Amino acid sequence: MQIYMAGIYTSNFDLHGRLYRRLSDNERAQRDSIPHMLESYHYVCKQSAVDKMRRDEAKVFLDSGAFSAWSKGVEIDLPAYCRYIQDNADIIRVEDDAVVASVLDSIGDDLGTYKNQMRMEKLGVRPLPCFHYGEDPRYLQLYAANYSYITLGGMVAQSTKDLLIWLDEIWEKYLTDGAGRPITKVHAFGVTTPILMKKYPWFSVDSSSWVQVAANGSILFNGKAMAISAESPNRKVQNQHYDTFTDLQREAIDKRLTSQGYTTEDLMHKYLSRWIYNINAYVEMHKEYPPFEDAIFKQTQFGLF
Numbered sequence: 471m472q473i474y475m476a477g478i479y480t481s482n483f484d485l486h487g488r489l490y491r492r493l494s495d496n497e498r499a500q501r502d503s504i505p506h507m508l509e510s511y512h513y514v515c516k517q518s519a520v521d522k523m524r525r526d527e528a529k530v531f532l533d534s535g536a537f538s539a540w541s542k543g544v545e546i547d548l549p550a551y552c553r554y555i556q557d558n559a560d561i562i563r564v565e566d567d568a569v570v571a572s573v574l575d576s577i578g579d580d581l582g583t584y585k586n587q588m589r590m591e592k593l594g595v596r597p598l599p600c601f602h603y604g605e606d607p608r609y610l611q612l613y614a615a616n617y618s619y620i621t622l623g624g625m626v627a628q629s630t631k632d633l634l635i636w637l638d639e640i641w642e643k644y645l646t647d648g649a650g651r652p653i654t655k656v657h658a659f660g661v662t663t664p665i666l667m668k669k670y671p672w673f674s675v676d677s678s679s680w681v682q683v684a685a686n687g688s689i690l691f692n693g694k695a696m697a698i699s700a701e702s703p704n705r706k707v708q709n710q711h712y713d714t715f716t717d718l719q720r721e722a723i724d725k726r727l728t729s730q731g732y733t734t735e736d737l738m739h740k741y742l743s744r745w746i747y748n749i750n751a752y753v754e755m756h757k758e759y760p761p762f763e764d765a766i767f768k769q770t771q772f773g774l775f
Contacts, residue, residue, distance in 0.1 A: 473752045
């Protein structure tokens with residue numbers, strides 16, 4: 471499974487900027503080697519952002535950013551989005567025959583999203599289609615049968631309980647064959663909850679948690695956010711911050727951090743160190759999952775015993 475870091479360039483974290491220059495040698499090496507990045511057209515549509523990605527020879531998963539634009543009362547111009555994809559093909563990833571750029575969603579309108587898919591194809595761009603939580607599954611059936619790579623969206627605002635019910639149903643009915651093997655590649659927008667990542671045979675997922683968790687003064691440690699910043703409001707709350715753990719716990723944490731090339735002091739006081747640490751945590755996490763070719767969906771069976 472590929473885990474995409476969302477918003478690297480949106481955060482001005484390019485390889486030639488002032489933030490990069492503030493990193494240690496170890497941190498720069500890890501920033502240099504981020505394997506999978508996702509950017510939103512809504513945020514990187516300007517030429518300055520394109521120039522940075524091109525200069526870094528980046529290959530990104532391009533999301534339309536329709537939800538971000540919609541939430542701010544901005545409308546994305548569909549022909550302009552298509553021209554952007556065509557003009558900047560060198561910075562957009564390709565998976566087999568699929569250009570990894572998502573369709574321009576029509577928020578809350580499954581027919582509208584389908585129509586946008588058809589409009590973009592008529593303009594010479596075949597984007598990854600998107601099916602959202604709660605939409606008519608006939609659209610998902612159509613996408614899964616006709617595209618080698620599709621996306622699922624609208625999940626960030628849903629509870630894990632509700633998502634498990636919905637995802638169980640669509641994976642069993644529409645996205646796998648009789649042996650539980652995926653019939654197409656599937657990307658999950660904004661899904662990095664461990665139980666959801668492990669249960670389904672995703673080809674890819676993405677998250678901006680690397681920067682959000684760091685901004686809240688934490689690092690991703692053993693798959694969970696651990697408060698470590700010297701400015702964290704949890705610093706005096708027992709068992710809610712590195713400082714309030716037992717001596718034995720802190721010793722084990724320090725040993726792990728040192729083995730990874732970090733110091734507790736840096737992570738306490740430098741948000742950029744926390745950025746890099748969290749990115750690397752996701753990079754390491756993807757190694758825990760089987761290759762896509764070996765991934766199988768197994769429906770949970772409930773019985774009396």
